[in-house]
Amino acid sequence: DSGVTQTPKHLITATGQRVTLRCSPRSGDLSVYWYQQSLDQGLQFLIQYYNGEERAKGNILERFSAQQFPDLHSELNLSSLELGDSALYFCASSELAGGSYNEQFFGPGTRLTVL
Amino acid sequence: GENVEQHPSTLSVQEGDSAVIKCTYSDSASNYFPWYKQELGKRPQLIIDIRSNVGEKKDQRIAVTLNKTAKHFSLHITETQPEDSAVYFCAASKYDTDKLIFGTGTRLQVFP
Numbered sequence: 001d002s003g004v005t006q007t008p009k010h011l012i013t014a015t016g017q018r019v020t021l022r023c024s025p026r027s028g029d030l031s032v033y034w035y036q037q038s039l040d041q042g043l044q045f046l047i048q049y050y051n052g053e054e055r056a057k058g059n060i061l062e063r064f065s066a067q068q069f070p071d072l073h074s075e076l077n078l079s080s081l082e083l084g085d086s087a088l089y090f091c092a093s094s095e096l097a098g099g100s101y102n103e104q105f106f107g108p109g110t111r112l113t114v115l
Numbered sequence: 116g117e118n119v120e121q122h123p124s125t126l127s128v129q130e131g132d133s134a135v136i137k138c139t140y141s142d143s144a145s146n147y148f149p150w151y152k153q154e155l156g157k158r159p160q161l162i163i164d165i166r167s168n169v170g171e172k173k174d175q176r177i178a179v180t181l182n183k184t185a186k187h188f189s190l191h192i193t194e195t196q197p198e199d200s201a202v203y204f205c206a207a208s209k210y211d212t213d214k215l216i217f218g219t220g221t222r223l224q225v226f227p
Contacts, residue, residue: 055213
């Protein structure tokens with residue numbers, strides 16, 4: 001157990017819908033990262049938050065957004081869902097951000113299925 | 116752009132043999148290189164990492180080597196066991212951003 005929690009474990013929804021994925025980082029970790037894992041794209045970095053502020057952005061679609069709250073948990077919002085958004089979404093956390101070698105610990109993931 | 120290539124995509128070995136997975140990165144500013152093991156349907160788990168100021172690191176049966184000049188790094192598993200069977204991902208990140216750029220993964224199968 002990495003100490004990173006994600007809910008829900010599974011999510012099944014229809015095209016066009018909107019969902020919210022939730023992540024709680026390890027105790028003491030200030031950085032949260034979101035990654036998407038699909039069969040054809042592998043593990044792709046989406047976005048990073050550090051202590052409530054957006055720090056880095058990857059190939060995140062405009063239909064996707066995220067935020068980190070004062071208690072450091074983070075939510076990833078996916079809207080206007082398409083079939084191709086079906087994937088495993090992982091959250092990871094690390095203690096710091098930038099300037100150091102930050103080990104990232106992954107949560108168990110949320111499996112999103114869009115029908 | 117940033118890219119990490121990983122080879123081979125699949126690797127089958129006999130129990131007790133060694134396994135080697137190789138990665139090449141494109142961004143010379145990369146300075147941190149972790150390796151993750153992912154079992155089917157589970158989260159990626161950090162198994163070993165290496166920093167750019169070190170050429171080799173070992174942890175029991177697992178070792179990682181880094182050649183900064185060639186922008187190569189490799190994972191070596193000795194005395195493989197069936198429980199080593201999983202998908203292994205290499206990754207790279209750099210000093211001013213923590214985002215991990217992952218390789219495409221290697222499916223390792225260890226046969227008893």
